[in-house]
Amino acid sequence: MIQAVIYALIFYPATxxxxxxxxxxxxxxxGPIRSVVHAWTDFHHGLAKLLGTRLVVEGTIPPGAYLIAVKHQSMFETLEMMRIARTPVVVLKRELSVLPGFGWATRRYGVIPVDRQAGAKALREMLAAAKDALATGRxxxxxxxxxxxxxxxxxxxxAxxxxxxxxxxxxxxxxxLDSGRVWGANLPKGSGTVRFLIGSPIPSGLKREEIESRVHAAINALESAP
Structure with missing residues (x-):
């Protein structure tokens, strides 16, 4: 509880x-905007570490253009992944991309906003934005x-x-990852170690059933770990 209060009092004004x-x-x-974002995520990493969150990353993300698929249990990984994934373009919910100030910054950095309630239209817009992102090589x-x-x-x-x-x-x-053991949705629960397990690349061109099955298994690889 103490970590959560200190974190909120420092992180949100700093943001x-x-x-x-x-x-x-x-x-x-x-380019300079991305440098500011890097500084922000480095600041968050240092603050989380100071408050007792130790991060262990097993494996490495290969250089080049990839689709990086991540388990999601807390806000912790949303910032950490931007720090370790070489300035990725991020798929995120549209509500965040339209927040005053913050939303503008995310769009300038490079995001793919998704309206989860808009069905097929949202999917088409996401795919169009993703192809634009692909052209950047990120x-x-x-x-x-x-x-x-x-x-x-x-x-x-x-889907x-x-x-x-x-x-x-x-x-x-x-x-x-297993961040949910140490963090709540947005704030740390207390001290502890978070593990990120980076799996082997899964090739492109697989059928839907196979790619979904393999990714689902890989991002849940720590769920049964002690």
């Missing part, structure tokens, strides 16, 4: 300052379950994942 930094950096192009980061889940939950992948995989034609790097 407002980083958003202001993005406004200033925007005068000089997208990896694309997605949380294929579509939302945060509690430790132990293993829902089916959201948009297979469409994105097919449209981009990229191999998938799956990442399992």
């Amino acid at each position: 407002a300052l980083f958003v202001l930094g993005c406004f200033v950096a925007s005068l000089f192009g997208s 990896p694309v980061l997605i949380y294929p379950e579509g939302t945060r889940v509690r430790p132990g939950e293993q829902p089916a992948l959201a 948009g994942f297979a469409g994105l995989y097919k449209a981009l034609g990229l191999p998938v790097v799956p990442i399992a």
Whole structure:
């Protein structure tokens, strides 16, 4: 509880300052904005570590363009993945991309907003934005379950994942994690170790049933771990 209060009192005001930094950096192009975002995620990493969250990363993300599919249990990985995945374009819910100030900064950084309530129209818009992202050569980061889940939950992948995989034609790097043991949805629960397990790349061109099965198994690889 103490960690959560300290975290909130420091992180959220600091985030407002980083958003202001993005406004200033925007005068000089997208590169400086990404530098501000990197500084923000480095700051978050240091704050989380100071408050007792130790991160262990097993494996590495290969260089080049990949679709990076990550288990999602807390806000912790949303910032950590931006730090370790070489400036990925991030698939995120549309509500975040339209928040005053913060949403503007995310769009300038490079995101693919998804309206989860808009059905086929949302999928078409996501695929169009993803193809634009592919042209930049940056990896694309997605949380294929579509939302945060509690430790132990293993829902089916959201429908948009297979469409994105097919449209981009990229191999998938799956990442399992157990952040929910140490963090709540947005705040730390206390001290502890979070593991990120980076799986072997899964090739492009697989049929939907196979890619979904392999990614589902890979991102849940830590769910039964002690």
